[in-house]
Amino acid sequence: MIGNFVQPCLAGLLSDPVSVTHYLVVGAILFVSGVACMAMKRNALGVLMGIELVLNGANVNFVAFASPWLQGAGARSLGLDGQVIALFVILLAAAEAAVALAITLNFYNNHSTVDIDRADDLKG
Amino acid sequence: MDQSTIPTLLGLAWLTPLASFVAILFFGPKMGHHGKNAAWVATAAIVTSLVLSIVAAGQWFAAHPVVAVDHGGHGQHGDDSGHPDHGDQADHGHASHGAGPALAGDWYTLYEGGDLRLSIGWYVDALTVLMFVVVTFIATCIHIYASGYMHDELHDVTDHEVTLRSGAHLHRPGRFPRFFQALSLFCFSMLGIVIAGNLAMVFIFWELVGICSWFLIGFYYERQTASAAANKAFIVNRVGDFGMLIGLMALWGALGTLSFADSTVTGPDGNASPRPGLFSLVRPAASGHVLQVPDGMVRFAAADDVARITAQNSGQPAAAASAVANEIDGWRSKGIGRWLLFIAGIGIFCGCVGKSAQVPLFVWLPDAMEGPTPVSALVHSATMVAAGVYLVGRFYPVLTPDVLLVIAYTGGITLFVAATIALVANDIKRVLAYSTVSQLGYMMLALGVGGWVAGLFHLVTHAFFKSLLFLCSGSVIHACHTNDMRKMGGLAKTMPWTAGTMLVGCLAIIGAGIPFVIGLSGYYSKDAILAQALSFSQANPAHSILFLAVAGGAFLTSFYMFRLWFMTFAGEPRDHHVAEHVHESPPVMVWPLVALAVLAVVAGWTLPGGFGLANLLEQARPAGTEATSTGGFVFGSLVHPAEHESHAGAIHATATMTAFTTALAGVLLAAVMYLWKIVSPALVAGMFRPVYSFLAGRWYVDELYHAIFVIPVLGISRLAAGFDRNVIDRIIDGVAWAARQLAGIDAWIDRNLVDGLVNATATATWNAGLWLKHLQTGRLRQYVMFIVVGTVALFVLASLVFRTSLAG
Numbered sequence: 001m002i003g004n005f006v007q008p009c010l011a012g013l014l015s016d017p018v019s020v021t022h023y024l025v026v027g028a029i030l031f032v033s034g035v036a037c038m039a040m041k042r043n044a045l046g047v048l049m050g051i052e053l054v055l056n057g058a059n060v061n062f063v064a065f066a067s068p069w070l071q072g073a074g075a076r077s078l079g080l081d082g083q084v085i086a087l088f089v090i091l092l093a094a095a096e097a098a099v100a101l102a103i104t105l106n107f108y109n110n111h112s113t114v115d116i117d118r119a120d121d122l123k124g
Numbered sequence: 125m126d127q128s129t130i131p132t133l134l135g136l137a138w139l140t141p142l143a144s145f146v147a148i149l150f151f152g153p154k155m156g157h158h159g160k161n162a163a164w165v166a167t168a169a170i171v172t173s174l175v176l177s178i179v180a181a182g183q184w185f186a187a188h189p190v191v192a193v194d195h196g197g198h199g200q201h202g203d204d205s206g207h208p209d210h211g212d213q214a215d216h217g218h219a220s221h222g223a224g225p226a227l228a229g230d231w232y233t234l235y236e237g238g239d240l241r242l243s244i245g246w247y248v249d250a251l252t253v254l255m256f257v258v259v260t261f262i263a264t265c266i267h268i269y270a271s272g273y274m275h276d277e278l279h280d281v282t283d284h285e286v287t288l289r290s291g292a293h294l295h296r297p298g299r300f301p302r303f304f305q306a307l308s309l310f311c312f313s314m315l316g317i318v319i320a321g322n323l324a325m326v327f328i329f330w331e332l333v334g335i336c337s338w339f340l341i342g343f344y345y346e347r348q349t350a351s352a353a354a355n356k357a358f359i360v361n362r363v364g365d366f367g368m369l370i371g372l373m374a375l376w377g378a379l380g381t382l383s384f385a386d387s388t389v390t391g392p393d394g395n396a397s398p399r400p401g402l403f404s405l406v407r408p409a410a411s412g413h414v415l416q417v418p419d420g421m422v423r424f425a426a427a428d429d430v431a432r433i434t435a436q437n438s439g440q441p442a443a444a445a446s447a448v449a450n451e452i453d454g455w456r457s458k459g460i461g462r463w464l465l466f467i468a469g470i471g472i473f474c475g476c477v478g479k480s481a482q483v484p485l486f487v488w489l490p491d492a493m494e495g496p497t498p499v500s501a502l503v504h505s506a507t508m509v510a511a512g513v514y515l516v517g518r519f520y521p522v523l524t525p526d527v528l529l530v531i532a533y534t535g536g537i538t539l540f541v542a543a544t545i546a547l548v549a550n551d552i553k554r555v556l557a558y559s560t561v562s563q564l565g566y567m568m569l570a571l572g573v574g575g576w577v578a579g580l581f582h583l584v585t586h587a588f589f590k591s592l593l594f595l596c597s598g599s600v601i602h603a604c605h606t607n608d609m610r611k612m613g614g615l616a617k618t619m620p621w622t623a624g625t626m627l628v629g630c631l632a633i634i635g636a637g638i639p640f641v642i643g644l645s646g647y648y649s650k651d652a653i654l655a656q657a658l659s660f661s662q663a664n665p666a667h668s669i670l671f672l673a674v675a676g677g678a679f680l681t682s683f684y685m686f687r688l689w690f691m692t693f694a695g696e697p698r699d700h701h702v703a704e705h706v707h708e709s710p711p712v713m714v715w716p717l718v719a720l721a722v723l724a725v726v727a728g729w730t731l732p733g734g735f736g737l738a739n740l741l742e743q744a745r746p747a748g749t750e751a752t753s754t755g756g757f758v759f760g761s762l763v764h765p766a767e768h769e770s771h772a773g774a775i776h777a778t779a780t781m782t783a784f785t786t787a788l789a790g791v792l793l794a795a796v797m798y799l800w801k802i803v804s805p806a807l808v809a810g811m812f813r814p815v816y817s818f819l820a821g822r823w824y825v826d827e828l829y830h831a832i833f834v835i836p837v838l839g840i841s842r843l844a845a846g847f848d849r850n851v852i853d854r855i856i857d858g859v860a861w862a863a864r865q866l867a868g869i870d871a872w873i874d875r876n877l878v879d880g881l882v883n884a885t886a887t888a889t890w891n892a893g894l895w896l897k898h899l900q901t902g903r904l905r906q907y908v909m910f911i912v913v914g915t916v917a918l919f920v921l922a923s924l925v926f927r928t929s930l931a932g
Contacts, residue, residue, distance in 0.1 A: 120902025122900070
């Protein structure tokens with residue numbers, strides 16, 4: 001059932017000229033990689049890297065939707081807003097990384113480890 | 125001469141005691157040790173009043189010289205013209221009621237709406253000025269005397285007449301300031317009655333006098349007798365005041381005014397319109413001040429006819445008004461409205477019966493002896509009881525001949541009843557109290573038989589000698605510590621000043637004098653009353669009993685007064701316990717006695733120029749009362765002879781000789797029984813045993829009232845109390861019980877259902893929290909997995925639900 005739905009979207013992927021779809025595929029791969037990284041890494045720094053991947057996957061999407069050339073003629077695009085949002089995301093990612101690294105450092109100071117499985121002091 | 129300052133001076137004289145009252149009320153206990161200086165404050169206030177009154181009187185005499193009255197009955201009236209207005213918008217200038225000069229006006233309007241106008245105003249004529257001087261003078265003497273007499277109250281007092289339940293005597297702090305505070309208020313109230321310009325104001329101060337007497341008679345309120353006497357005085361006066369209220373309503377309802385004098389009212393449109401007062405409504409100047417039923421009362425009594433005429437002339441108010449006006453004289457000649465005037469007069473007189481202790485409301489006055497003696501002196505001479513006689517005198521022009529006859533008979537009965545009781549009383553103050561009642565009867569009788577000057581003349585002279593007698597008796601009681609004359613005797617040696625001044629008082633009250641030459645004050649006033657009563661009896665032979673009452677009363681008066689004097693001062697001491705520590709009173713108490721004794725002697729004299737009380741009063745005589753009047757509403761043949769006729773040789777000579785012989789006979793009889801002891805009083809009492817016990821029982825009036833008023837009232841009260849306790853209380857208790865039961869059910873529902881619901885919600889929330897907390901594993905990667913799985917699940921769900929739109 002899902003195959004029925006996915007197949008027409010991916011069928012001409014390798015033969016068609018580069019379009020939004022290709023970018024979406026790259027973004028999706030980045031996103032899924034990031035999520036996988038977040039879900040599997042026990043090292044807090046690894047988890048942070050996964051978060052960066054997720055954010056960048058989303059950024060790719062924004063940029064792709066913003067491009068007037070990738071969209072067909074007459075189709076609506078996000079325009080410059082896409083790039084601006086992407087810049088905001090990069091900025092936020094940097095800020096988030098700074099906070100997250102500070103938390104990690106504190107956590108290390110207290111627990112002498114960065115294993116997130118040990119960070120269960122507030123569990124129910 | 126400018127007399128515009130007279131009302132102001134009298135007004136200040138009136139308000140000064142009020143200032144003293146307020147000062148002592150708030151700062152009394154702080155005035156020196158135990159409030160010692162309160163006496164000075166009150167005395168200073170009353171002396172100020174006296175000085176102001178004398179200054180006002182001086183101005184009055186300068187404006188209206190008091191001269192001898194010719195026996196033609198036309199009093200010398202001052203020149204009324206050219207008197208400047210005082211500026212007050214309600215000022216009336218001279219009251220134009222025609223007779224003697226009078227000033228009237230308003231200081232302050234309490235309320236004004238429609239026709240109703242309540243104001244604090246003045247009505248000043250020679251009578252007002254005279255009463256101011258008399259009241260303030262006597263009050264001054266009594267204040268000075270009381271500051272000595274009441275010295276016991278300056279420290280803690282042990283009241284030997286009050287026994288507590290523990291068997292000990294009552295011990296209480298002294299109440300010196302309280303006494304002078306009430307005394308000041310008393311003077312203020314009395315002066316308010318005297319100066320009042322309208323009946324509403326009279327009524328206000330009338331009641332204030334009543335409450336002051338309650339304070340002072342009940343001064344030793346821990347004593348059962350004193351508090352009962354105070355209540356009795358107050359309640360008995362209420363009975364009279366109820367009548368007075370009816371009279372006020374009759375006047376107000378029919379005439380729409382209560383003010384004595386004419387006034388000018390400035391309406392909202394700025395136009396001044398004249399507004400006649402009571403005197404000129406009842407005795408219009410247009411008809412020569414002859415008494416007639418005023419238009420308002422005729423119209424009020426003929427209300428049905430007025431309504432009929434108004435209906436006939438509907439739409440033409442002017443025509444209706446003139447038609448009614450044409451009819452009024454006809455209605456008046458038919459006697460319509462007479463009863464209203466009669467009721468008004470009787471009603472006002474009812475108030476005077478209560479205040480002036482006339483039969484049947486005289487029972488409170490002897491009991492009022494429970495107050496301190498200075499209070500008795502004040503109540504009995506210048507203030508309370510004088511108020512009733514004064515009001516009858518002030519209101520005299522409005523009283524119809526029938527009302528006057530009622531007044532005369534009330535006075536006659538009172539003087540006789542009270543004099544007979546005084547014959548056998550043994551308490552020195554009670555003798556004086558009944559003597560006061562009797563003398564008030566004289567005054568009322570004099571007023572009732574047309575002797576306006578005679579009655580008020582006696583009021584003034586009596587004020588002097590009765591306050592003197594009371595203060596003397598106070599001096600005796602102060603020395604003997606008992607009221608019982610049977611324990612006294614021979615006091616003249618140890619208390620010469622008291623004995624001498626009291627002898628003067630006794631001689632004054634019996635009207636002693638050398639006939640046709642000179643006499644003490646009572647000689648002149650009593651002669652005037654006798655002469656007028658004789659004149660009245662000759663004009664109305666059917667009522668000659670009134671003259672007999674006066675003559676008999678004169679005999680009884682001299683007998684009981686000298687019985688009192690002989691028992692107290694003459695002979696040998698009867699009780700050596702009492703006689704041992706008898707002493708003359710301190711100078712502060714003796715000086716007022718001397719001052720009053722001098723006045724008791726000279727008050728009746730007329731100076732060669734004509735200056736004297738009688739001529740002064742003649743100046744104030746109400747318009748239209750100087751001539752003989754004939755015919756009452758009920759008793760058509762009633763004749764009130766003009767007062768000047770009683771000065772005619774034959775009548776006057778007869779009256780003087782009657783007074784002299786009766787008084788002499790009374791003194792001789794008293795001397796025979798109590799001085800020379802030729803006839804034993806006990807023997808006489810034994811001979812007339814039933815009469816004696818009837819008189820000693822005070823005609824059993826108190827017992828009668830107890831039987832016909834007190835006992836039924838108590839019975840009804842007990843019934844009402846039983847009903848209250850057994851029926852109303854039961855119902856209320858039942859309702860309360862039912863409410864309690866209902867409340868119990870309500871409480872159960874609240875505790876179990878409402879509270880249970882709330883608690884169950886809380887428990888469920890708690891348990892859900894406990895269960896949900898297990899989701900918080902603290903494993904980060906698990907959370908990420910949840911998010912991923914959840915997101916994917918949402919996408920799958922969304923793709924299933926929105927398949928068509930996605931596929932499209």
